[in-house]
Amino acid sequence: MSLTEEILSQIPGNPLNGLRKADELWTGLKNNSLPLPNTVKEESQRLETVDYDVVIGGGTLGILIGTTLAMKGWRVAVLERGKLQGREQEWNISRKELEVFIDLNLLSEVELKTAIATEYNPARLSFPNNIEIWVKDVLNIGVDPVYLLETLKNRFLEAGGILLENTAYESAIIHPDGVAVNVTEIHSPRLAGEGLGERSIILKTRLLIDAMGNFSPLVRQARQGQKPDAVCLVVGTCATGYPNNETGDIFASFTPLQNQCQYFWEAFPARDGRTTYLFTYLDADPQRFSLESLFEDYFKLLPEYQQIELHQLTFKRALFGFFPCYKNSPLKMPLNRVFAIGDSSGNQSPLSFGGFGAMVRHLQRLTNGIDQALTTDQLSQNALSLLQPYQPSLSVTWLFQRSMSVGVKQTLNPEQINQLLATVFQEMEELGEPILKPFLQDVVQFLALTKTLSKTAINHPGLIFKIIPQVGLTSLINWTIHYWNLGLYTGLYPVAKTLEPLFQKLPPASQYYYYRWLEAWQYGSGQDYHQS
Incomplete structure (x- = not known):
């Protein structure tokens, strides 16, 4: 029996079975053998009437935008499987x-305070040869998802929202004046011995929002079976027994390349223990290892990472997953009246895993934009695509992701990635928190990036030249385009902002387009970020 089998079999909830199901999905993605859904079609016949302004598939992140829209008076339904x-x-x-x-x-101030389960300081970045960088107030808050979602759910219902739990999206037909969404309502047995019952329902809405995640049938259909350009694999646990649990690690590495990957670690104090993650960036090559194999390495390396023996720990939860990333992101749905948010949209850096942070960052922008789209009836594919615009601040991070990974057959100095990261982060630390902190929160800004690259190139020219064969000339050229666009967006935003009084005199439909471009330049250059 492997370490993974031994430990996970002792954790309630059968996480070993869940891990192997996730591995089946990961194998299907690597082999490009997952079935391609075809759940959306278009018809020219009009619906004439609709029941909702917005139907949102996927409640975990969908309830955030659903609540804001319901509070603005829109008729909103949220589906959750x-x-x-x-x-x-x-x-x-x-x-x-x-x-x-x-x-x-x-949330009220009191509710927000209650939603915060943990808070710690400081957080560390750690590399071989005892290189450590400490920062405060970065990813140091642990939000309680149970309380947060329950509170938002109640607020959503109070605002008149309709919550359809145990209800699965099946298909959708797009009409000129709305979308007919076919869902299946699963009924739990009322009496012992009864079987599960199902009932199909048609929901008629002006706009369908997809918040069902990376493997949403809508996303899979829109991407037409495209393999991801990169994947982040993550495994971890929450356990008690750690003697030191006052600080966290945002980013730690202590091993050279192994299995054609660089392993990275995170650690955070949790309400009921300490959470530790092992993650790595790679491609979806069929030869890549399984999540279960990565978990085995996690348990073998955890004692060295946290300076503790496994038998001293009591494991509460097992955590695992993989996050496909696409350069063609954020995803612009090729359909009228359909829009993707959260993980479905890919509106986060390929360096991050999970869409909660990105969803929160863009929540104000998406709320205002969708509200304006509904008000002015700007629900065409072209109009909605402006709500998920090209963002140079996001696109430039692809080179960073590439520099932290290695191909299956690529030969690389086993310490090169560690040396690169340690050097760059040390240079950023010397430049100060205004440079370092935004980057650690997935916000890239032109001036900060330029200062960091210039300082690193001057002080460590040899290290820079080593990156070129690793990432490839094509990636470098593409990155250069995004870099200069980042500079362009940085200049365009303040200029366009000064013109706001003029555009406010235009008809609402014209204002919709102005504000979408304004937000694209703002968020696309990282100028939405405000130092804490």
Whole structure:
């Protein structure tokens, strides 16, 4: 019996079975053998009437935008395949980012305080040869998903929203004036011995929002079976027994390349123990290892990482998953009246895993944009695509992701990635928190990036030249284009902002387009970020 089998079999909830199901999906993705859904079609006949303004598939992140829209008076329905409830594992985020919940009246000050399960300081970046960098107030807040989602669910219902739990999306027909969404309502047995019953329902809506995640049938159909350009594999646990649990690791590495991958670690104090993750960046080559294999390495390396023996720990939860990333992101749905948010849209850096932070960052923008789209009836594919615009600040991170990974047959100095990261982060530390902190929160800004690259190139020219054969000339050329676009967007935003009084005199439909471009330049250059 492997370490993974031995430990996971002792954790309640049968995580070993869940891990192997995730591995089946990962294998299908690598082999490009997953079935291609075809759940959406278009018809020219009009619906004439609709029951909702918005139907949202996927409640975990969908309830955030659903609540803001319901509070603005729109008729909103949220579908959730099971029961809408948060998991036990906290979501880590920075305190400043949580202010949007107050700004949008989603939570009161007291409720926000209650939603914060853990808070710690400082956090560490760690590399071989005892290189350590410490920062404060970055990803140091652990939000309780159970309380947060329950509170938002109640607020959503109070605002008149319709929550359809145990209801699965099946298909959709797009009409000129709306979308007919076919869903299946699964009824739990009322009496012992009864079988499960199902009932099909048609929901007629002006707009369908997909928040069902990376493997949403809508996303799979839109991407037409495209293999991801990169994948982040993650495994971890929450356990008690750690003697030191006051600080966290945002990013730690202590091993050279192995299995044609660089292993990275995170660690955070949790309400009921300490959470530790092992993650790595790779491609979806069929030769890549399984999540279960990565978990085995996790358990073998955890004692060295946390300076503790496995028998001293009591494991509470097992955590695992993989996050496909596409350069063609954020995803622009090729359909009228259909829009993707959260993990479905890919609107996060390929360096991050999980879409909660990105969803919170863009929540104000998406709320305003969808509200304006509904008000002005700008629900065509072209109009909605402006709500998920090209963002140079996102696209430039692909080169960073590439520099932290290695191909299956690529030969690389086993210490090169560690040396590169340690050097760059040390240079950023010397430049100060205004340079380092945004980057650690997945926000890339032109001036900060330029200063970092210039300082690194001057002080370590040899290291820079080593990167070129690793990432490839094509990747470098593409990155250069995104880099200069980042500079262009940085200049365009303040200029366009000064013209706001003029555009406010235009008809609402014209204002919709102005504000979408304004937000694209703002968020696309990282100028939405405010230092905490």
